[in-house]
Amino acid sequence: MHQASDNDVVMTTASAAATHAGAAAVFRDIHPVQWTSRQAVITLPEHIDVSNAGLIREELLSVINRGAEALIADLTATISCDHAGADALVRAYQRAVISGTELRLAVTAQMVRRMLSLNGLDRLVSIYPSLEAATAARAQAAVIPAAAATPDESSAAISPAVMRKLVDALQDGVALADSRGALMLANLRLEEMFGYQHAELIGRPVESLMPADLRAVHRGHRAAYTQAPRARPMGAGARLVALRKDGTTFPVDVSLSPVATTTGTFTLAVVRDITESRRFADFSQVAVAAQQTHDSQELLGSITTGLFNVGLCLQSAADLPHDAATKCIAEALQHLDDTIREIRDFAFTNPRTYPRPGIGAG
Numbered sequence: 001m002h003q004a005s006d007n008d009v010v011m012t013t014a015s016a017a018a019t020h021a022g023a024a025a026v027f028r029d030i031h032p033v034q035w036t037s038r039q040a041v042i043t044l045p046e047h048i049d050v051s052n053a054g055l056i057r058e059e060l061l062s063v064i065n066r067g068a069e070a071l072i073a074d075l076t077a078t079i080s081c082d083h084a085g086a087d088a089l090v091r092a093y094q095r096a097v098i099s100g101t102e103l104r105l106a107v108t109a110q111m112v113r114r115m116l117s118l119n120g121l122d123r124l125v126s127i128y129p130s131l132e133a134a135t136a137a138r139a140q141a142a143v144i145p146a147a148a149a150t151p152d153e154s155s156a157a158i159s160p161a162v163m164r165k166l167v168d169a170l171q172d173g174v175a176l177a178d179s180r181g182a183l184m185l186a187n188l189r190l191e192e193m194f195g196y197q198h199a200e201l202i203g204r205p206v207e208s209l210m211p212a213d214l215r216a217v218h219r220g221h222r223a224a225y226t227q228a229p230r231a232r233p234m235g236a237g238a239r240l241v242a243l244r245k246d247g248t249t250f251p252v253d254v255s256l257s258p259v260a261t262t263t264g265t266f267t268l269a270v271v272r273d274i275t276e277s278r279r280f281a282d283f284s285q286v287a288v289a290a291q292q293t294h295d296s297q298e299l300l301g302s303i304t305t306g307l308f309n310v311g312l313c314l315q316s317a318a319d320l321p322h323d324a325a326t327k328c329i330a331e332a333l334q335h336l337d338d339t340i341r342e343i344r345d346f347a348f349t350n351p352r353t354y355p356r357p358g359i360g361a362g
Contacts, residue, residue: 029042029059029062030055030059031043031044031045031056031059033059033063038067038068038069038070039068039069039070039071039072039135040063040066040068040070040071040072041072041074041131041135042059042060042063042071042072042073042074043074043077044056044073044074044075044077044078045077045078046077046078046079046080047078047079047080047081048075048078048080048081048082048084048085048088049080049081049082049084049085050082050084052085053082053084053085053087053088054084054088056085056088057087057088057091057092060073060088060089060091060092060095061091061092061095061202061203064092064095064096064099064101065095065099065199065202065203067199068101069100069101069102070101070102070103070104071092071096071101071102071103071104072104072105072106072131072134072135073089073092073103073104073105073106074106074131074134075105075106075107075108075109075112076106076107076108076130076131078107078109078112079109079111079112080109080111080112081111081112081115081116082115083115083118083119085115086115086116086118086119086121087119089105089116089119089121089125090119090120090121090124090263091178093121093124093125093263094178094184094261094263094264095184095202097312097315098164098176098184098185099164100163100164103125103126104125104126104127104128104134104137105121105125105126105127105128105134106127106128106129106130106131106133106134107127107128107129108129108130113127120262120263123262123319123320124262124263124316124319125319126319163307163308163311166307167185167187167304167307168187168188168189170187170189170300170304171189172189172270172271172272172300173186173187173189173190173193173194173269173270173271173272173273174186174187174189174190174268174269174270174271174304175187175190175201175206175268175269175271176259176266176267176268176269176308177206177266177267177269178264178266179226179264179265179266180205181205181206181207181219181222182203182204182205182206183201183202183203183204183205183206184202184266185202186201186202190271193242193244193271193273194209194242194243194244194245195244195245195246196245206218206222206269207219208243209242209243210241210242210243211241211243211249214241222267225256225267226267229256229258229265229267230258231255231256231257231258231301231302231305232255232256233253233254233255233256233298233301240252240253240254242271242273250273250275251273251274251275252271252272252273252274253271253272253274253293254269254270254271254272255269255270255298255300255301256268256269256301257270257301257302257304257305259305259308259309259312261312261316262316268301268304268305268308270300270301270304272293274293299342299343302339302342303339303342303343306335306336306338306339306342307339309331309332309335310332310335310336313328313329313331313332313335314328314329314332316328
């Protein structure tokens with residue numbers, strides 16, 4: 001039987017690095033990154049502070065964007081870390097949750113661990129005392145007991161990968177932006193709608209999806225929305241125009257919803273291409289269709305927000321103590337109940353769109 005030699009290991013590592021070479025060209029790695037299949041280990045410096053935290057954040061996000069299933073941040077040589085450094089890791093965790101990447105930290109210095117604890121990272125990310133322990137650890141699925149289940153009953157599981165598939169299955173474009181307006185998530189339909197490749201939109205400002213002459217005004221609207229976020233259609237009654245990658249424009253309907261998480265508040269946008277509806281010749285038909293689209297859009301936005309809240313609650317519960325996890329699960333169930341009630345109310349109050357079955361119905 002062939003025994004693996006040092007040369008074999010080097011060749012395997014080189015092959016894995018070559019697999020990610022195209023994506024690496026977008027952002028040159030400043031700190032050492034070693035790939036083993038789809039697991040990446042990035043070695044961070046001795047001191048992490050405001051002077052280098054931005055570059056570290058961008059490199060972590062770059063590795064996640066390359067499709068890493070697991071990312072290990074090696075802080076075993078790090079002896080100091082300030083709030084800016086901890087924030088860089090928090091932002092990497094946010095992107096990892098959205099992308100379905102498991103983030104692990106290897107930390108030896110107690111001072112560094114205390115700083116991460118102050119920022120809540122010890123409740124969100126698995127922290128190991130050595131690189132060997134972090135590398136050997138297997139991804140543990142966030143398994144949450146089903147509602148009212150007994151210990152002998154089966155459990156239901158939800159993971160970031162499952163949530164991503166749910167979002168990609170939607171027929172409308174879905175985008176999630178952080179407080180700075182940077183896109184943290186774009187589903188498959190949104191990428192197709194705007195003509196971008198997979199993950200190409202991540203990190204771009206939302207203003208890049210609209211004509212240049214509208215961007216300054218939109219920044220003002222976004223700042224105002226951040227101060228008082230609420231679920232509402234954006235630009236109700238206004239003509240909204242979107243910009244594709246190739247420079248062409250098209251009309252859209254957009255609804256916004258705030259999504260509160262343990263690491264900050266995001267804005268969820270549901271985008272619908274309404275090009276076809278603008279081509280209706282019968283203006284009365286346009287009015288009816290627009291109202292139905294508006295009602296359906298509001299319902300879809302509410303459902304999507306509910307699903308995100310459920311997923312985030314369940315994801316957070318996996319690493320929490322029993323009492324806190326129970327509270328998170330209860331919140332998730334409440335979100336599900338609210339979503340189901342909204343769907344039912346919509347169906348019964350819009351009989352033309354969703355007819356009720358009646359006696360004698362064929």
